[in-house]
Amino acid sequence: MSNAITLMSAAGDRAVFLLDSNMFTYVLCIAAMIFAMICSARVNSTFAKYSESYSRKGMQAWQVARQILDNNGLHDVAVVPVSGHLTDHYDPRSNTVSLSDSVYSSTSLAAIGVAAHECGHAVQHATGYVPIKLRTAIVPLANIGSRAYIYIFLLGILFSFPVLVNIGIWLFAFVVLFQLVTLPVEFNASSRAMRTLSDQSILDSDELPAARKTLNAAAMTYVASLIVSITQLLRLMSRARSSRR
Secondary structure, rough: OOOOHHHHHHHHHHHHOOOOOOOOHHHHHHHHHHHHHHHHHHHHHHHHHOOEEOHHHHHHHHEEEEEEEEOOOOOEEEEEOOOOOOEEEEOOOEEEEEOOOOOOOOOOOHHHHHHHHHHHHHHEEEEEEEEHHHHHHHHHHHHHHHHHHHHHHHHHHHHHHHHHHHHHHHHHHHHHHHHHHHHHHHHHHHHHHHHHHHOOOOOOOOOOOHHHHHHHHHHHHHHHHHHHHHHHHHHHHHHHHHHHH
């Protein structure tokens, strides 16, 4: 979850550098950022709401994660606490599911849904889920692109060097591609989570909607992040066209 929020923040911070005379792309960027803020607020409010609803079985989120992993034969995947709020993630490099302070020891329906979602990523890696392989392959280029594109792009604009402008645009395009590939990965992890919570009787049938609403709200932050980045890419392209006139 933390990835989408971080990328949305970075895109918003950098948008101020990319203003030009094309009001259409400017309005699109503003609208996209407003949508992203709404989605971010919604995931926080939804998580807070269902953090007050507790599982009847009383399993803590880390215990749920451990059960799901073990039932999938992933005994070597560790479940550890991590500081922060909604900083939950699966790291394939360390083979670790990290659950945030508000999730790890909680018995809430929201926390259990989040824990099951992160375990879904671990299962994706273990089963060779193609989109997550593709996302992993794109990560290095996306990281370079997110850090360097703005500087290269602005240098190209400043010195009227179209090659640098185009390189900046292409670098940011890898960020967009990463976020595009992230969507099926996240939706699939949530689908796996809900199916597992039901099949393994971790939650009762009337408890499942709370977990589903929490995961759906979180999924929308990834949609919003992609929309913000697409409008940002359009803004870059518009600014590049203006600089060539």
